[in-house]
Amino acid sequence: MISLILIFISALFFVGIITKVKAKIAARKMPSVFQPVYDVLRLLKKASIYSPTTSIIFRIAPLIYLSTVLMATLFIPIGTNKAILSFEGDFVFFAYLLAIGKFMMIIAAMDTGSGFEGMGANREALYSMLVEPAFFILAGSVALFTDNISFNDLFLNLHIDSNLSYIIGIAAIYVLIYIAMVENSRMPVDDPKTHLELTMVHEVMVLDNSGFDLALIHIATWLKFSIYGSLITNFIINATWTWYWQIIYFLGIQAIFAIIIGGLEAFRARNKMEKNPQWIIMLSAISVVVFLTALIITQKIILN
């Protein structure tokens, strides 16, 4: 339960910190950390407007999106604070929950019949498809390393035996940060600030959403950031630490993660659109390296 609350709290601040960092670096006047929250509250008060060409799919998609993300949040532990739901192999379920939400958003975008939105949906589908192996190979190698296949046990046992886990952890964090960026359509893959529909990925998909629906989508995005942030935290904190240290670490790491993203967005340019696939497949390649290392360390497979 504690983990759920912590994730919600950090989700509230996350996007605020990112915008603050970006404003600071660009030497603009910094908005309040709660500015995104105010925006969403304002949106929540508004009614949605639907185009006459859209069907029921377009109307339910944001709701399903948010609910899948919320559901996924239930599976995330933080250190010794167990997740609310947990079973063997739950990380596969977790990944596909997020995928369902994404799928709904994609078909909703197609539903509008807009050429731009179709293009954005196409790109989003391609990138999620490419990033999927990276997540699974990474999760698989950690599972292999710890001999557990649920998020709870996996992270509980990660740092027990040896310090070798930190080596896997470093590479895993690197990959996870970028997976988070791809999943949330942030900088190296997609530029959320862009004003040209042709260069958008995620933003163009939600062009037709307004009011309440748009607020739901924003909230889902915060939560996703927070989820990935807590996964990263889990690679760092050790289950043997006392609970308050774990919480302090969690909040600190979330803040640092947000600052890193803000910095990345401020300093990096977006990749060329045609270079995105190769950049994303690189993440999978690095996960393969992690996987092979896990194999070598655990000496699981010795042929013949």
Next chain:
Amino acid sequence: MILLFIIISVVLSVLTFFIKHKIVNIISTVLFSVNLISLSFYAYLHIDKQDSIYYKFDALGVIMTFVITIISIAAFYHSYIYLKRKANSESQKASYYAFLFMFITAMLSAYFTENFAVLWVSIEATSLFVSLLIFHSRTKDAIEATWKYLFVSSVGLAIAFIGILFLSIIATDSGVNNLNISNLLLVSHNMDIVWLRIAFILILTGFSVKISLFPLYTVAIDAKTIVASPINALMSTALVNVGFVGIYRIFTIIANTESLHWAQHIFMIVGIISIFITAIQLTRVKRFKRLLAFSSMEHMGLVFIGIAVGGIGYYAAILHIIFHSFIKAGLFFQLGSIRSFYKSIWIKDTGMYFKLNPIGALVLIIGLVSILAIPPSGMFVSEFMIFKAMFINGNYWEAIITLILLSFIIYIIAKQTFHLLFSDIENSMLNNKALANRYEPLSQFVLFSLVIYLGINPPVFFTDLINASIAILN
């Protein structure tokens, strides 16, 4: 002793490189020749003795050293003429001699070394120095040839080094901690076959750059198209022998195991493919240096076939490689002289050589007869022995294919050479300022008659050396 030799050579080379004076060039050349001769006699007198931990004077090394000594001294003389004709600056001449000394030194180190790692180091050094010599003329083609040679031989030797590392795995498995050939031979019978085979294939591939055989033959041919004739004489003989020595060393190890026949099959395949490629490539050849370079490839193919057959094939192979060295060197020296009569080196632009320079033409005809293995050439003896061994061994098909390919090769080489000798060309193609040096053909006559003499009436010490060098295989 070898270390002393290397130190003296390096000192001579450095002095020549930095002083850049005509007299110094000549003096250091004479000193280097003396150094070379004394090393070869010292090696002959101390045969089968260890010299420091990395070197050993074995019979094969001694043979190759005699060969390189004779060819080098002739090459020095022809280099002198070549540089005079080219009218290079003093510093270019000096660097030419300096690199030549180092090149020969590196090759000698490769002949005598007892350790596979040192062998690799020496061979890598030969490719570095020879690439500087290929670059000597500084033309566009020379740059291209140098780059290709240096790059591909570096990569090839990297592959060979992987093979040597694998060899060290097997050595450690069998309880030997170093890569000394004599130690490896002691334990070779209980080596892991698979690893040994991988190492063998990798080393064969890597050193094929030097021996200019299939698979990595192209760069050496390209380099020989460009390089000056005296260097070419060394590249096509002594350097090829370096590659041969390298491959022969690993072969002696694998010959002690049950993989002997497997390795011989590989040699047979490599040899026949090389001869086949030669036959194909010769149809398109338009330059004499390429013609001779491909001819070397053919003879090396024959040498490998000789080793593949075994028995008297071993003896014939060593004999063949010695004869080939002398004849090919002589032909290249003569080519340097021929070059000065014409404005272009392309075959189509040459002719009437018999009229222009009868003595040179005589040398060329004797060289042609010798390289085509027509009696009284010593090569006839060695080639005859190779085919005899093939028929005794029952390799009828291989022998027939090789013979057909050989007759084709003989036809093309003879045709092109006769074109040079007798065909009419316009006067505008001739270089009227040609200076035929009267003593230039002398070394060629010596080399060719040496081959004929050694073929007909080999002295006892000569056959003893060859027998000693193949003793390990029988």
Next chain:
Amino acid sequence: MTYLFIILYAITLIYFALSERVKKFVWLLSIQGALLFGVVFFSLHKIQMFDFIFILVETILVKSIIVPWFLNRIRKHNHLKREHEPTVPVFYSIIVVVISLILSFLLSNQLNNNNIHTQYFTVAFASILFGIYFIIIHKNIFSHVVGYLIIENGIFLLSLAVGSEMPMMVNLAILLDVLMGVLVLGVFINRIGDTFNSIEIDQLSKLKD
């Protein structure tokens, strides 16, 4: 601890496949040199002064400082284009790296020899395979030298993998040979750049009949 450096080394291979900028190649080579130092340093059982100095010179000084510095000079001298697109799309190159890593891992398991350290062998062999691939897919001779250096780094790791204790003299000679080779290759790149006004491989095709 060696595992960390080996992972990072493997990741540099992936970045080699990913990057198209010539400057980045030089940087990656420098990083590889530093990583090799880490690998060797942490795999030493007991540190002897002479060994340590030799390794320091070989990895940090030569592989990580001198060679990249020299390559950078060549890069500037020849006014290389910022980007050199390989002939094969980067997407496939990354897949090739992964395949070569998996292949060499399977191979090292298959060999199952007590004298081989699997962790080094996997990366070393992948590095050699990838170096050859790198040479094939690039069309300019500067990148070819980079590929050759990747192969050399792989061989360096391989010599650790087989754990052969070559005498110091021989090691030194090998190092000297390789260094000389790289320097001479670099000088010739400059020559080619000056003479042909380009270092694309297409220029070098005159030598044939």
